[in-house]
Amino acid sequence: MKTVSCTLNTLLNDDVSLIEEQKSDVNRVLDFDLPLGEYDFLKKHVKKIGVTKEFSNVISTFKTPENETPEGFRVAYRLESNGILRADLIRDISYDKNGKKRPTNVLFSADSANPYEVKSISKIIANLTCNPGIIYDLFINNPKANIGNQFKTRDEVMEEIGRILGTGADISVELNDPFGKSDTELLEEAEKFREMLSEYRVVIKVPHTGPVTNVNVSELLLGNKKLGKSFADVTTEDAFRGHNLALMLQEHGFRVNFTLMFEPYQTALALQAKPYFVNSFIRHRLMQSESMELNLKQYNATGDPKFIKNIQDMFLEKDYLNMDQAQMELLMVKKMAEDMLKYRHFSDAEGSDGLDSVRHNLRLFKNTNLDDTRLIICSMEGEFNYPDIDKLLVEKEFEDLVYRVVVTAEPKYLARFTSCNQVVSYQRRFMNAANGQK
Known part of the structure; x- marks a missing residue:
């Protein structure tokens, strides 16, 4: 006091x-x-x-x-x-107008490029993230969202979102093509966003590119849309392309949202690119862990190899394996799944909620010298992803780190956690009382 x-x-x-x-x-x-x-x-x-x-x-x-x-x-x-x-x-x-801090140290963000949707959440969020898929697939080319086809270009959408959000929220926007354009062209595209949104609000999203290059990216667009080599089969130059692109943008005065971090071992290396935001994706990692665990339990109970084959099929679909590895021995697939679940602490309190990567990343932040860098927890779905995050962020170990956290999701997903069943029950009681009913 x-x-x-x-x-x-x-x-x-x-x-x-x-x-x-x-x-x-x-x-x-x-x-x-x-x-x-x-x-x-x-x-x-x-x-x-x-x-x-x-x-x-x-x-x-x-x-x-x-x-x-x-x-x-x-x-x-x-x-x-x-x-x-x-x-x-x-x-x-972290600040509202007139130097007042926002209500909580944990901040919220929205994954959306729909101005109609953003308007409802504009006073709640401190950041907005979008990528070409969100801009084009979910909004511009979606007649249910883009009412009357009012918005026709990415620039029109971003200008309107900037107007709606005002000064308080950062706007993380991804470059259209990190593969086919030269560094000069990428800087020009980033500069256009800086002019549109101002240097204070714009954050450039840079994706980790892994083994995908300007030479093989077409493989993701044709035929079975599978990359011809493993995600781990990568040259040093290609593996660090995203990192070096982030550094280049940072050197030209841009803040960078470095994205596509799914495994915790990616984060320390990502932090070397001096990002303003670094991401921790949780949804698919959790769902895939649950699938592996279930099939392993069913195999151990029955001995039926079809359950390991289920894991192998999932590994092929989700790019753990490439097509050349489709005939991998099932015992090797089984061991691969067991090792992965052990690494993810999926059988203990550290990771049974699928949030071991978040815990690991927060611990990394205790040792970073990047005082302004924040962790975005992203990619959520289901009944428990957000509630589990909510509980994690009040754990004693992380109480001094929550101001470094931004929770982002589609606005509709966040909206479902503003309420619960008893809200309906009590509104029934209140409204009946107000209208002279029992």
Whole structure:
């Protein structure tokens, strides 16, 4: 509980004044809380109070109303050697307008490019993520979503989403083709998004590319749409293409959302690319683990090899094996599944909920020097994915890391967890009482 309240206004006296030409901007932060310890230090050194050039640029960029600071920014102070204290605005999606923190340290994001859907959740989320599949398949080319075919291009969609979300949410948008374009072309595409959404909001999504290259990517589009080689059969150059693309964008001033991390061993290497966001995909990994476990149990109970064949078929479908490995001995398939489940801690509390990768990644964050990097937990479905995440994030071990977490899902999936059965029961009671019924 606060017992003493200090503000920048408290510093003003006959010897401390505002920089005249910056008064309108300084007035936006004069009444912000100032910790007593900082006040005691500053009152000994401050002669003038102003703002940084960046502060004025943010205010101008977002046409912020008088006496306000915009959502998505925190206020910081810089004391110069000449006794001038300058307020600065730092991009930080943990903050609402006027320097107030969002309600929880855990933040929420939406996987959507549907402006009609985004509107309903715009005040709840701190980030939005989309990729070509979300933009084109789920919205532009979906007549049920793109009502009246009002939106015809990706740019139209992104501009409208930017307008709806305002300043408080980052917008993570993926480049259309990380394979066929040159680095120069990729930078040009990223720059177009920066111009559209502003440097403060845009985050460029960069996918891990693995063995997929500009030479073999066509294999994913033709025939059986299978890559001709194993996911592990990769050159060093190709394996780190996504990492180096992320680094290149970062060096050109872009924040990067580095994506497609399904196994926890991917994350430490992904962090070397200095991403702003790094992802932990959970849905498919959990579902595939459940399928392996069930078939192994059925095999151990019956000895029927069809259950190991089921695992092999799943391995082929989900690209654990390529077509050249279709005739792998079933005992090798069985061992492969057993080893995988052991690695995933699927039989103990560490990973029985499918969240061992999230726990591992959060522990990695204890040892990262990337103070602004956040972990996006993504790709959810079913009755328990989100509730299990919700429980994990209040575990004692992770209480000092939840401010690094962003939970993202399709808005409709998140919406289902705003309610429960008793809401209906109690509304029945309330509404009948209000209408004179029993």
